[in-house]
Amino acid sequence: MAQSIVAHEQGPIRPPNEANSLLLRLTRNCPWNRCLFCPVYKGEKFSRRSLEEIKNDIDNIDQAVKRLITISQENGMGGTVNRDLVAQVHARHPELLPVAYWQYHRGETVFLQDADSIQLPVEQLVEILELLKEKFPGIKRITTYARSRSLLRRSVEELTRLKEAGLSRVHVGLESGNDKVLDFMKKGVNGPQQVEAGTRVKEAGLTLSEYVILGLGGRSLWREHAVDTARVLNEINPDYIRVRTLAIHPASPLYEKLKQGEFTPLDDDGVIREESLFLEQLRGIESAFYSDHILNLLEEVNGRFPQDKGRMQAVINRYLSMPGHKRELFRLGRRTGYFRTLGDTNNPSLAEAVENIYQQLQDRGITVDQYLEDLMRRYI
Numbered sequence: 001m002a003q004s005i006v007a008h009e010q011g012p013i014r015p016p017n018e019a020n021s022l023l024l025r026l027t028r029n030c031p032w033n034r035c036l037f038c039p040v041y042k043g044e045k046f047s048r049r050s051l052e053e054i055k056n057d058i059d060n061i062d063q064a065v066k067r068l069i070t071i072s073q074e075n076g077m078g079g080t081v082n083r084d085l086v087a088q089v090h091a092r093h094p095e096l097l098p099v100a101y102w103q104y105h106r107g108e109t110v111f112l113q114d115a116d117s118i119q120l121p122v123e124q125l126v127e128i129l130e131l132l133k134e135k136f137p138g139i140k141r142i143t144t145y146a147r148s149r150s151l152l153r154r155s156v157e158e159l160t161r162l163k164e165a166g167l168s169r170v171h172v173g174l175e176s177g178n179d180k181v182l183d184f185m186k187k188g189v190n191g192p193q194q195v196e197a198g199t200r201v202k203e204a205g206l207t208l209s210e211y212v213i214l215g216l217g218g219r220s221l222w223r224e225h226a227v228d229t230a231r232v233l234n235e236i237n238p239d240y241i242r243v244r245t246l247a248i249h250p251a252s253p254l255y256e257k258l259k260q261g262e263f264t265p266l267d268d269d270g271v272i273r274e275e276s277l278f279l280e281q282l283r284g285i286e287s288a289f290y291s292d293h294i295l296n297l298l299e300e301v302n303g304r305f306p307q308d309k310g311r312m313q314a315v316i317n318r319y320l321s322m323p324g325h326k327r328e329l330f331r332l333g334r335r336t337g338y339f340r341t342l343g344d345t346n347n348p349s350l351a352e353a354v355e356n357i358y359q360q361l362q363d364r365g366i367t368v369d370q371y372l373e374d375l376m377r378r379y380i
């Protein structure tokens with residue numbers, strides 16, 4: 001009879017680029033949990049998992065890896081975790097699936113969950129990082145989310161200690177650099193504090209990824225949001241800048257503000273104009289810029305500063321100079337998964353498929369905006 005392995009605990013979210021990473025939960029939920037735009041942990045209480053629980057999970061993962069090797073050998077796959085083995089695990093050993101996916105993707109990256117792992121005492125974090133590296137010597141990158149406020153409670157020396165123990169990268173939800181936007185959205189931090197937190201991470205030699213929410217200033221503060229966010233990032237010069245477009249989930253407090261008329265969101269074209277100003281204001285940095293989120297309209301705005309800035313701006317200008325109906329069709333095609341790039345609008349079969357959806361919406365009396373608003377919420 002197959003040995004049963006207790007699955008390790010995982011939280012609900014991770015950054016888009018950690019899709020192939022092992023998810024190891026150190027804390028549950030978010031210690032702040034007040035950001036208006038964020039529905040993720042609302043109604044859930046923050047807690048730190050005990051060191052014993054976390055070590056137990058690492059042991060379970062280790063056992064799962066060994067069990068996968070045995071199953072692979074027993075099935076003539078030479079101990080490797082390949083596509084066939086993942087399919088077999090899916091059918092017969094679902095408790096091993098997260099570890100099987102991790103091993104299938106080389107088992108080199110780990111993401112520490114949930115929203116703010118840096119809440120754990122430094123000594124505990126060091127012990128966890130060292131244990132991970134000891135049990136899985138193939139690990140090349142360990143990353144975590146951290147709030148700027150929590151980072152400010154850590155000295156550069158403490159962050160350096162985490163780096164030396166194996167932490168590679170910190171993902172920070174900057175969201176905005178404008179104090180009015182940060183205050184309205186109850187982010188619990190201001191622009192100068194974000195600069196200080198980001199600077200400490202970089203001084204410690206950790207890689208820094210900063211997340212920005214396009215559209216977070218709404219109609220009234222979009223210019224300030226674009227200009228001040230760029231200014232803060234120019235001061236930090238993070239390794240990565242990642243953008244995600246605001247979509248207002250009904251479970252987020254911002255939805256109430258929307259209904260009460262206290263927040264008016266930008267439409268897609270407004271967000272792209274804001275992104276244009278934001279890109280234009282990013283100066284003197286050497287960051288990689290990514291739009292790798294399904295909510296972003298222009299996914300192809302990717303590149304490295306300063307050399308790719310002109311090319312990224314050209315993508316935005318190309319979109320904004322398209323005729324109105326073509327922009328509407330692009331938005332529809334992008335959100336329904338037919339188009340990924342502006343060039344896809346010139347593909348006759350893709351364009352025809354999108355035109356068909358457009359006609360069906362017309363026949364049902366639904367506008368593209370109404371349809372996309374509903375669709376976007378499902379992506380949050």
Ligand code: SF4
Pocket residue numbers: 030031032033034035038039040041115147173
């Ligand atoms: S700090 Fe992050 S996880 Fe917590 S409420 Fe704000 S956005 Fe959500």
